[in-house]
Amino acid sequence: MSFASYIEKLLETANSKEEARHAAQQLICLYEEACKHPNGLFLELGTDRGQGSRAMLAACEKNGASLVSIDIRDCSGAVTSDRWTFVQASSTDRDYIVTQAPALLGGIDLVYVDSLHTPEHVEKEVYAWFDLLKPGGVMFFDDIDSGPYLPAARKDNAMMEIANARIRRKIEDIFYANVDVMDLSMIYGSTGLGVIRKRNGAGEGLRPLPPSRRRQNIFMAKISRRLFPNQYRNTGDGSDFLIPLS
Ligand SMILES: C[S@@+](CC[C@H](N)C(=O)[O-])C[C@H]1O[C@@H](n2cnc3c(N)ncnc32)[C@H](O)[C@@H]1O
Numbered sequence: 001m002s003f004a005s006y007i008e009k010l011l012e013t014a015n016s017k018e019e020a021r022h023a024a025q026q027l028i029c030l031y032e033e034a035c036k037h038p039n040g041l042f043l044e045l046g047t048d049r050g051q052g053s054r055a056m057l058a059a060c061e062k063n064g065a066s067l068v069s070i071d072i073r074d075c076s077g078a079v080t081s082d083r084w085t086f087v088q089a090s091s092t093d094r095d096y097i098v099t100q101a102p103a104l105l106g107g108i109d110l111v112y113v114d115s116l117h118t119p120e121h122v123e124k125e126v127y128a129w130f131d132l133l134k135p136g137g138v139m140f141f142d143d144i145d146s147g148p149y150l151p152a153a154r155k156d157n158a159m160m161e162i163a164n165a166r167i168r169r170k171i172e173d174i175f176y177a178n179v180d181v182m183d184l185s186m187i188y189g190s191t192g193l194g195v196i197r198k199r200n201g202a203g204e205g206l207r208p209l210p211p212s213r214r215r216q217n218i219f220m221a222k223i224s225r226r227l228f229p230n231q232y233r234n235t236g237d238g239s240d241f242l243i244p245l246s
Helices: 001-015 019-037 050-063 095-099 102-106 119-132 158-177 218-227
Strands: 042-047 066-071 084-088 110-111 133-142 182-187 193-198
Touching: 001 019, 001 050, 019 050, 019 133, 019 182, 042 050, 042 102, 042 119, 042 158, 042 218, 050 084, 084 095, 084 182, 084 218, 095 102, 102 218, 110 119, 119 158, 158 182, 158 193, 158 218
Parallel strands: 042 066, 042 110, 066 084, 110 133
Antiparallel strands: 133 193, 182 193
16 A cells, blocks of 8 residues: 555544544644655654554655654564665663764754653653754654553553553643743543643753652642641742733
């Protein structure tokens, strides 16, 4: 099937009532974002059978962009295209990957993170590649939604439920530690898609993550509220966070 036919198939599925529409919608997101970057450069972390590769290469064939795909296994036969480079490596081994695809050093427009689904690995991937992401560029993250894996859901799977929730929290933690340089949104359904967009004019690098400060204990929260009833106080006129109405 040609890349263009694959996109037609995805669009058909994305508009259907089938559960597969969520997966198709996520791949269409990749395709539509890639279409916005004529002559751009895209990086895929985790290639496997090349679903994401096909979606992005469909855009590359239209707009002259190129895709570099990474996998720890040999996935060099996943797709065939002049606009495609495959590198067999761990997705965090930036030093080696850029020797094989030096164009990446000139800046990346889109990174699709879909390799080893642990929060630790995803964090390493973000810190390995974010500084090469161009301002306005996007990082997509597969596997951030636990919903399909909840008890009694179709894919009921405790390991995946917990893993995806931990990855989503990790991405949120990275966002809150670097809120001035990125925007974050999440698309739910299927395995979910996290979307970080590097803000225009943003600095190059990322701040390191502080230790997690999430609170879980509602009993301690109630005690804290008793002891410090005015923890949140809006002391000003709100002009620092509200948009003026007139
Ligand atoms: C979910 S699949 C990728 C699916 C692919 N993006 C697609 O759209 O069809 C995950 C892939 O990540 C690869 N992988 C696992 N650990 C990796 C690592 N440390 N570095 C690079 N790839 C890795 C696996 O070999 C597997 O092919």
